[in-house]
Amino acid sequence: MNSAESITTTPHHAPVQPIGSAGEALAHESAVLHVTGSASYIDDLPELRRTLHAAIGLATAAHARVQSINLDAVRAAPGVVAVLTADDIPGLNDFGPVVHDDPIFATSEVQFHGQALFAVLAEDMHAARAAARLAQVEYEALPAVLSVDDALEAGTRVLPDVSLRQGEVDGALAKAAHRLSGTVRHGGQDHFYLETHIAYAIPQEDNTMKVYASSQHPGEVQLQVAHALGVDAKDVVVECRRMGGGFGGKESQPGQIAAIAAIGALRTGRPVKLRLDRDDDMILTGKRHDFRIDWEAGFDDDGRLAAVRFRQSTRAGYSADLTGAIADRAMFHADNAYYLPAVAIDSHRCKTHTVSNTAFRGFGGPQGMFGIEEVIDNIARHLGRDPLEIRKLNYYGVDERNTTHYGQRIEDNVLAPMTTELEASCQYASRRAAIRQWNASSPVIKRGIALTPVKFGISFTATHLNQAGALLHVYTDGTVMLNHGGTEMGQGLFTKVAQVVARELQIDIDRIRVTASDTARVPNASATAASSGADLNGKAAQDAARKIKARLTEFAAAKFGCREDQVEFLPNRIRAGNTELSFAELAHAAWMGRVSLSATGYYRTPRIAYDRHTLSGRPFYYYAYGAACSEVAIDTLTGESRVLRTDILHDVGHSLNPAIDLGQVEGGFIQGMGWLTMEELWWDDKGRLRTHAPSTYKIPAVSDLPPVFNVRLWERGINSEDSIFRSKAVGEPPFMLALSVWHAIKDAIAAAGDYRLTPQLNAPATPEEILRSLDALRAHLASEAAAA
Missing domain, CATH: 3.30.365.10 (Aldehyde oxidase/xanthine dehydrogenase, molybdopterin binding domain)
Incomplete structure (x- = not known):
């Protein structure tokens, strides 16, 4: 294979930096662990004595009333300790991230083939999975809506339709020299992460619960488990050191898996592990949203757009999940790189009796871009022109033609x-x-x-999610422990945030240990999603590092009799006036001088605001x-x-x-x-x-x-x-x-x-x-x- 990668050392850094500082092409912090098989995932954690294994019983109808469910054979199966249904949930039977329409276990009505009906707790995984297949369920079939076309005809929605208008679309289309229209479709996509969904719930003292969850959003899992158990958030701790891939599929979906494990642990007083096999994972969990896009475009003889109209119809599945925000972003990115003088977008969030679709890399952006790129390509072929020429002709401008259809200026x-x-x-x-x-x-x-x-x-695009926290400890030997609200799924976030701290404190990166994402250390963290992990958590960690750096600067100036502007952080060393010492020596001296070497950091993204009702602003x-x-x-x-x-x-x-x-x-x-x-x-x-x-x-x-x-x-x-x-x-x-x-x-x-x-x-x-x-x-x- 003839392939090439180009890595250029960024010129803005100081000539000398500690090893692993931000900007350096550094290996992933777990690279050696990954390639040697030593990286620990949830299924690798040592199982505590009396750990039970769970398996989920799945519905075998797309849309039906449950007339009866006989679980006697399940309960009598070898190794089975307990069977959980909706009746065993002490709190809320729901794991919906936005709208409460996602039951942990279905009750009287099944809404998709593969929906969870019950869970089996057994002494080993194989016994649990075998028993889950023994349920006898009788259904009364109901009409099933399975496709976007079916939903459009039936008028079924998980959320109200949304429309965006900018400019005089009808008039611009009527006056255009050329008009084209068409329909294009794209499918969904399974995340196919290497590690399927898994959770390990361990009962703690005083009716509290520790949950290890493969999750991009431990804070949300914490709340979903607490709601299911009928307890407060303070009574649930969720931890995730790393995931074997996520791609958005572990943003909202892990709540159900973690809740089932925690309900089982509370019911039996024993640790419960639930790990889906590949088939069940693909059947039970959401995918990328597939879209049908109907379009009409008007343009001049050169191929420059005058107006475009889109009808974006997506298969949401049986519940809302994150469809609202995903469909919104598809509307935002209906322009991709192109200036739209006049645009009308109608977004239909269709309800179907299939698994609810969810976040996936791009979060609606690819779907929106898919539509406009189809338009541009059709214009070019209609005019007999090179599609690249038409693309460049319609690019956003710099000083003019530089405002999006939702009102944000391209700066x-x-x-x-x-x-x-x-x-x-x-x-x-x-x-x-x-x-x-x-x-x-x-x-x-x-x-x-x-x-x-x-x-x-x-x-x-939900403005309140653009915030992050971090926790930083400097120990007396000069080493650093870092924790932040982001999660590591192989994308290198932990490495990048550690590099930020290395640069701020001017220490080698091997002096920094990043610990597992933990709701007991950094609370209320947003999901590691929307490509925001390094932006948010890097800034929060930088804030914490700068606080400690300021304390050390003040201490060094006082101790060594110089001004604070004469204290200089060098790679792994500090120069204070005429005195030079190692970072470790300064850390120990500061501790002896009763200076706090621990700090929290916080960051909120500035300059953003979006009005969901007017569909305008700076998202x-x-x-x-x-x-x-x-x-x-x-x-x-x-x-x-x-x-x-x-x-x-x-x-x-x-x-x-x-x-x-x-x-x-x-x-x-x-x-x-x-x-x-x-x-x-x-x-x-x-x-x-x-x-x-x-x-x-x-x-x-x-x-x-x-x-x-x-x-x-x-x-x-x-x-x-x-x-x-x-x-x-x-x-x-x-x-x-x-x-x-x-x-x-x-x-x-x-x-x-x-x-x-x-x-x-x-x-x-x-x-x-x-x-x-x-x-x-x-x-x-x-x-x-x-x-x-």
Whole structure:
């Protein structure tokens, strides 16, 4: 494989820094543990004596009344100690993160195939899972709504419809020189984290509970468990050292798993572990929201948009979960990188009798961008122009055409120079010409190329979530213990935040230990989501470090008889006037001088405010930008596709850790490629998910990596806002760069019709979908030929 990564040492740092300071390309803090199998996950924790194992009994109807449920055989099964139903919940039978419409256990009515009905507690995991299959349940079938189209026809919603209007859309469409319309669909996506959902609940003294949960949001799990147990938040402690992947799937979903384990632990007085196997995890937990997008666009002879209308309809599933915020963000990102003079967006949050969809990397952003990129591509093909020309023509401007449809001004627009740089470095123009020439002489294998941008807003759109806390202890030997509200799921957050502290205190990173996320140490933390982990927790940790640094500065100045501005923190040393000593020596001296070496830190994102009722304001602190160019080949006989080359240029500002950021760009792109090309969720007409294992649900493998994969961090990147060391978030934005693959596939399909027609393609672009698109194109050409 010919791939390249570009790491450039950021020039803004001081010439000499301690080992592992912010800005250094440092390995993940658990890298050695990961590759040696020594990293401890929840299932690796030593099980306490008398630990019980839980398994969930799942419903076998999509929508039905439960006429009777006989659990006698379950209770009598070998090894079974107890069976839990809704009647055993002492508190609230709900784990909904926003709306209370998500029961822990279904009662009289089942709302999706695979919904939890009961749980079995047994002496071992295998006994629990075997017993869970012995339940005898009788259902009275009710009408089931399974798809977005069904829900639109039936009028079923989990939340009210939302509409956004900016400008005179009808008038602009009527006056436009050209008008196009269409419908495009994309599927959902399973998170397919390596570690499935798991929780380990351990009863404590005085009716309190300790829960280990694989969760991106321990604070929310704490509240959900407390509500289920009927106790206060102070009576529940939730801890998570690391997750084996999350991608949004462990934001709202872990509450149910943790609550069941805790209810079982309270009922029996014994520790309870609940770990889902892969099939149950995929059946029981939410996915990325799939969308149907109906659109209409008006534009001039050059291809510049005059107005666009979207109807975004998403399958929410049976409950609201996080659909409101996800559908809102899809509306925000309906522009991607393009100025929309007039826009109308109607958002339908459809209720279906399928598992409730949930957060997934991008959180509605990819869905919104998918729609506008379809519009831009169709305009280009209608006019016979290069889609990249139409993209650049419609980019947001710098001094004008620079306000979004929700009223936020684009203040740091770098799209044009980034695109120009990537266009030149990947030789887009010459390769596009060569591909067209190659296609003319290749009747079966067709190639395509596309270059697409991304502009992604960074912040929680729920303003109150943009806050974070941290706890920092300096010990008398000069070592540091750091705790913050973020969670580690492999993305390198703990490493980056430790690097922030290393830079502030000017100590080597191996002097810092980051401890498990713990609701008893940092309370009320927001989820590690929305690409905000380093922004929020890095700033909170910086605040705590600066407090301690200020105390040490004041102490050193007084002790060594100099002014505070004469106290200088050097790598692992302190210079106070004419005196120089190690950081450890200063820490010990400060302790002897009764100086507090512990501090809490806090941060709240400034300059953001959004009015949910008027759909306007400044929901995002800043934007992250990127661009990708992908080249693909398709086999027009089999529908198979292959990515031949991808070039990426991504803006992370002043990178906190270029090695980790490159990994996030690469991984995000490949995961997005999976969503758009191969990851297909399929429910049958009875509402059963039939793709619930690696045998039927395909994610990208090593062999799917582009043979030529050039990824660079933009050297000119800088955050105009006062983020942590002027860095930018990197978790979600690169995901959308995979749209370049999908549009390259469309370009290859268009080649089969000599570029005279616009292909109709939905995502994922599986071989079957590509063949369907090719068949439709050929049928249209045949019809034209017959008419001639």
